[in-house]
Amino acid sequence: MRQETSMMENIQVTLAKGPVVQPRRPIKMRSEKVTVHYGTKQALYDIDLDVEENQVTALIGPSGCGKSTFLRCLNRMNDTIDIAKVGGKITLDGEDVYDPAIDVVELRARVGMVFQKPNPFPKSIFDNVAYGPKIHGLASTKAELEEIVVTSLRKAGLYEEVKDRLAEPGTGLSGGQQQRLCIARAIAVSPEVILMDEPCSALDPIATAKVEELIDELKQNYTIVIVTHSMQQAARVSQRTAMFHLGYLVEVGPTEKMFSNPDDKRTQDYITGRFG
Numbered sequence: 001m002r003q004e005t006s007m008m009e010n011i012q013v014t015l016a017k018g019p020v021v022q023p024r025r026p027i028k029m030r031s032e033k034v035t036v037h038y039g040t041k042q043a044l045y046d047i048d049l050d051v052e053e054n055q056v057t058a059l060i061g062p063s064g065c066g067k068s069t070f071l072r073c074l075n076r077m078n079d080t081i082d083i084a085k086v087g088g089k090i091t092l093d094g095e096d097v098y099d100p101a102i103d104v105v106e107l108r109a110r111v112g113m114v115f116q117k118p119n120p121f122p123k124s125i126f127d128n129v130a131y132g133p134k135i136h137g138l139a140s141t142k143a144e145l146e147e148i149v150v151t152s153l154r155k156a157g158l159y160e161e162v163k164d165r166l167a168e169p170g171t172g173l174s175g176g177q178q179q180r181l182c183i184a185r186a187i188a189v190s191p192e193v194i195l196m197d198e199p200c201s202a203l204d205p206i207a208t209a210k211v212e213e214l215i216d217e218l219k220q221n222y223t224i225v226i227v228t229h230s231m232q233q234a235a236r237v238s239q240r241t242a243m244f245h246l247g248y249l250v251e252v253g254p255t256e257k258m259f260s261n262p263d264d265k266r267t268q269d270y271i272t273g274r275f276g
């Protein structure tokens with residue numbers, strides 16, 4: 001009970017530092033009655049969720065509730081899983097992302113993804129970031145490409161640490177630096193939305209703090225959806241929180257409200273550590 005109270009106190013302290021009034025923003029992505037089946041097993045039921053522009057939306061809920069499955073619906077990463085079948089509708093700026101006319105490679109440049117475990121390519125730091133802009137034809141000269149790489153590394157808060165070793169392998173960086181390199185790689189193709197699937201779960205507290213600071217800065221230019229198991233992290237970085245349970249979206253709302261006065265008992269139980 002004491003542990004529960006102190007977790008709530010921590011979250012309250014974190015929230016107390018954040019902005020209090022959260023005006024609603026334009027809707028960047030909208031999910032309507034989204035379902036996912038893996039074979040015969042249903043993983044998501046009728047998910048209606050609006051993702052607001054230039055905000056961080058946190059997806060929380062106990063293990064196996066469908067957070068990652070939902071995240072992967074947003075840029076059609078579930079297409080890569082043979083047995084996954086997605087129903088319902090998802091739009092990006094009002095455009096149906098499951099429309100057969102949509103170029104999925106293009107979609108994934110607009111809706112980028114950062115994974116749980118940093119996964120730099122076995123290439124140099126420079127090439128890791130340059131790869132996307134090259135295949136998408138975003139630079140017509142070497143100088144333009146260099147400019148994109150440097151700007152992306154700066155935006156990811158990594159440039160100062162790596163500027164003297166851009167030709168060295170990305171895999172030689174620390175875990176936290178590798179994760180920021182992966183964020184730079186996502187940024188390099190000028191995405192509009194960045195999906196993050198537990199981006200700090202493999203990082204130590206200092207590297208986690210750096211990535212969290214970065215997420216806070218990135219929301220000025222990008223819309224971010226993050227899956228996290230850490231209630232403190234959700235409270236620190238997000239403006240909106242969506243609570244999933246057993247494949248259902250239990251509730252979604254301003255993070256402050258979700259952690260201080262949730263509507264649903266399951267949210268209350270989860271954030272106070274009663275299950276999960």
Ligand SMILES: Nc1ncnc2c1ncn2[C@@H]1O[C@H](COP(=O)(O)OP(=O)(O)OP(=O)(O)O)[C@@H](O)[C@H]1O
Nearest residue numbers: 038043061062063064065066067068069070081083
């Ligand atoms: N590739 C897959 N094939 C079959 N079933 C899957 C697959 N991926 C996920 N599932 C199932 O879908 C359900 C939701 O899983 P998902 O990974 O989306 O949950 P989660 O909330 O992200 O979990 P965690 O917090 O543990 O990462 C689970 O029952 C899981 O076993």
